[in-house]
Amino acid sequence: MEDEKREMHKVTCSDCGKETEVPFKPDGERPVYCRECFQKRRPRRDNFQRNDNY
Numbered sequence: 001m002e003d004e005k006r007e008m009h010k011v012t013c014s015d016c017g018k019e020t021e022v023p024f025k026p027d028g029e030r031p032v033y034c035r036e037c038f039q040k041r042r043p044r045r046d047n048f049q050r051n052d053n054y
């Protein structure tokens, strides 16, 4: 594995508007959150039902 270096991407949190960095590449479509907002928005349901056509 030569993907050792973690690329950090500067983004603006979609919730609080703070500048933050994420270790993944934002796809530009999904909102990106800083750590705090990410944790506070983290879904806490264990069994989530999908209603897609799956």
Ligand SMILES: [Zn+2]
Residues within 6 Å of the ligand: 013, 014, 015, 016, 017, 018, 033, 034, 035, 036, 037, 038
């Ligand atoms: Zn935030």
